[in-house]
Amino acid sequence: xxxxxxxxxxxxxxxxxxxxxxxxxxxxxxxxxxxxxxxxxxxxxxxxxxxxxxxxxxxxxxxxxxxxxxxxxxxxxxxxxxxxxxxxxxxxxxxxxxxxxxxxxxxxxxxxxxxxxxxxxxxxxxxxxxxxxxxxxxxxxxxxxxxxxxxxxxxxxxxxxxxxxxxxxxxxxxxxxxxxxxxxxxxxxxxxxxxxxxxxxxxxxxxxxxxxxxxxxxxxxxxxxxxxxxxxxxxxxxxxxxxxxxxxxxxxxxxxxxxxxxxxxxxxxxxxxxxxxxxxxxxxxxxxxxxxxxxxxxxxxxxxxxxxxxxxxxxxxxxxxxxxxxxxxxxxxxxxxxxxxxxxxxxxxxxxxxxxxxxxxxxxxxxxxxxxxxxxxxxxxxxxxxxxxxxxxxxxxxxxxxx
Numbered sequence: 575x576x577x578x579x580x581x582x583x584x585x586x587x588x589x590x591x592x593x594x595x596x597x598x599x600x601x602x603x604x605x606x607x608x609x610x611x612x613x614x615x616x617x618x619x620x621x622x623x624x625x626x627x628x629x630x631x632x633x634x635x636x637x638x639x640x641x642x643x644x645x646x647x648x649x650x651x652x653x654x655x656x657x658x659x660x661x662x663x664x665x666x667x668x669x670x671x672x673x674x675x676x677x678x679x680x681x682x683x684x685x686x687x688x689x690x691x692x693x694x695x696x697x698x699x700x701x702x703x704x705x706x707x708x709x710x711x712x713x714x715x716x717x718x719x720x721x722x723x724x725x726x727x728x729x730x731x732x733x734x735x736x737x738x739x740x741x742x743x744x745x746x747x748x749x750x751x752x753x754x755x756x757x758x759x760x761x762x763x764x765x766x767x768x769x770x771x772x773x774x775x776x777x778x779x780x781x782x783x784x785x786x787x788x789x790x791x792x793x794x795x796x797x798x799x800x801x802x803x804x805x806x807x808x809x810x811x812x813x814x815x816x817x818x819x820x821x822x823x824x825x826x827x828x829x830x831x832x833x834x835x836x837x838x839x840x841x842x843x844x845x846x847x848x849x850x851x852x853x854x855x856x857x858x859x860x861x862x863x864x865x866x867x868x869x870x871x872x873x874x875x876x877x878x879x880x881x882x883x884x885x886x887x888x889x890x891x892x893x894x895x896x897x898x899x900x901x902x903x904x905x906x907x908x909x910x911x912x913x914x915x916x917x918x919x920x921x922x923x924x925x926x927x928x929x930x931x932x933x934x935x936x937x938x939x940x941x942x943x944x945x946x947x948x949x950x951x952x953x954x955x956x957x958x959x960x961x962x963x964x965x966x967x968x969x970x971x972x973x974x975x976x977x
Contacts, residue, residue, distance in 0.1 A: 575631050576686055580694040582624055583682040587698045587958070589617055590675065594954040595734030597709065614671035621678040634681040635968045637918055641911045646670060648903055649950075652865040662868050665951070672951040679961045680968075688971025692754040695965070699747040699958075700770060703777060706733025706740050731780035738944055739955050741783035745790040746962055748774035749936055752797045753929045785890075785943035792939070793932040848890045848943065855889035859897045866901040892941030892948040899949055908948055912938070912963075919967040924974060930966050937963055 593613045625632065636642075649669055653662035683691045710733040730737035748771045755767035771794070778787055858867065889895050897905040916934050923930075937959055941947035947955050966972075 741781035
């Protein structure tokens with residue numbers, strides 16, 4: 575039965591990737607396609623059939639069901655308070671079905687042994703990542719370590735998804751691989767996981783996504799360092815200084831990363847550029863703090879500036895993005911939802927050390943500097959992110975005492 579559940583999980587995530595990715599020959603990639611009603615209805619029907627067949631074999635550890643209900647209820651209510659009620663309700667239905675897909679996928683992971691869950695999840699994301707790499711190369715994309723021309727976005731490793739999405743998949747997979755290596759018992763499994771984590775780090779570098787690279791290195795260190803207590807202190811000291819050096823270099827590169835804006839031809843520092851975007855996003859939040867803008871693009875249509883118009887699609891912060899699109903109440907409920915998961919894992923988990931907490935750190939730090947990760951629907955990250963958080967931090971295997 576474990577094998578059947580693993581196969582179903584693999585197929586489910588690939589269906590999500592296929593729906594939200596651009597696997598055709600075109601170079602244009604739509605990061606956040608509109609809600610695909612056929613996809614949601616089709617996959618929900620399949621999941622319902624599978625769920626009924628495997629009902630007695632599936633289980634899910636979900637202590638915060640009330641918060642999920644409050645999030646959905648809040649989004650449902652604000653749908654009626656926006657000018658375009660039909661479009662808002664359509665968006666809510668997509669979010670509702672997205673939650674269904676997440677909970678179904680989580681139930682599959684929770685029905686597997688923890689080691690098996692790590693194995694099938696990393697294998698699934700790895701196959702998707704390698705498919706993206708092959709597609710990127712097939713389309714003529716290059717893989718330079720550092721891009722001399724930062725305006726040439728086609729050279730960044732993306733494949734079927736925007737480069738930042740691919741970077742987050744790779745970064746998450748790298749951390750899960752490192753955790754998998756620490757809980758594996760055979761040398762073959764450990765070496766396989768370590769090799770996979772090294773490849774994922776290389777892919778993150780090729781995406782040229784600074785907001786993913788720094789947290790990935792940070793969390794990797796937090797996984798490796800406490801996992802090997804018997805390492806000689808001198809070696810640990812070297813690792814600490816090497817870690818600080820690498821992060822300092824990456825941070826220096828991030829702060830000094832510059833590019834030419836398409837409209838103004840103004841050379842800008844990447845960090846200052848994000849600060850300007852955040853200022854505009856906060857302005858939009860203050861205009862509609864309770865219901866948000868829904869499917870409208872505030873940064874694109876409601877602000878007319880030569881610096882951002884037609885070039886920015888998101889506020890480069892998932893926290894601001896959620897408040898901008900769904901209101902402050904939605905953001906507060908999401909933070910509570912996230913905090914409860916972390917609290918339950920940290921307080922009740924029998925695992926020592928608690929390495930899986932680094933998945934939560936990764937998904938908290940990375941989205942703080944990029945995109946729409948917390949908006950519940952609209953792309954592969956919006957679905958894979960909660961699956962990884964709920965699927966692993968709340969996995970029953972964390973709360974069982976190992977004999």
